[in-house]
């Protein structure tokens with residue numbers, strides 16, 4: 001029998017059962033296993049963990065535990081410094097591309113309006129989400145912590161808020177994306193890229209009032225839908241203003 005002791009940083013305590021919070025947690029096992037398995041056995045997905053120490057030394061998820069080991073687990077925090085410690089999560093993404101789970105449709109739409117590449121369907125299965133994450137390297141955005149426990153999930157983020165705007169702000173804060181906004185470049189409906197078109201090119205498709213009042217247009221390369229600045233702009237500018245405020249706070 002092997003017994004190990006695990007302490008979670010206070011910001012990870014929210015994942016623990018209430019009666020386990022605030023304590024050094026012991027776990028007895030019949031076989032050796034990895035640090036990842038121990039951490040996730042308490043309900044904390046590995047994607048929420050940035051630094052681990054094993055008996056005071058930095059380690060990664062694949063380290064095997066021994067009897068009497070002490071594990072300390074830290075979340076991703078901007079200002080957390082543990083000298084010599086290995087960071088297990090990306091500070092900045094190689095590519096800001098995402099796949100969102102079926103509960104995050106409104107958040108996905110808002111992110112697309114801001115120009116982010118977000119793959120989303122309201123019928124993605126867990127297996128499809130994990131496959132897209134693994135094959136395309138898209139960051140998996142989900143409210144399901146158990147989905148993030150899949151071994152194959154390299155980049156993932158557990159969305160905490162139930163408010164759509166705050167959800168977008170969470171992702172922007174986590175991956176430092178405030179400077180990456182490219183509004184009016186992507187279709188909120190299908191994630192296709194928008195390309196500018198002249199009024200003459202699409203004249204026959206416009207409603208009379210749209211033709212009369214608006215001059216700048218774009219067409220979605222995915223679904224063909226036409227957008228004009230008046231269709232989204234006031235709401236878009238308000239969205240960016242509010243996001244800038246919430247991300248700065």
Ligand SMILES: [Zn+2]
Nearest residue numbers: 187190220223
């Ligand atoms: Zn489209």
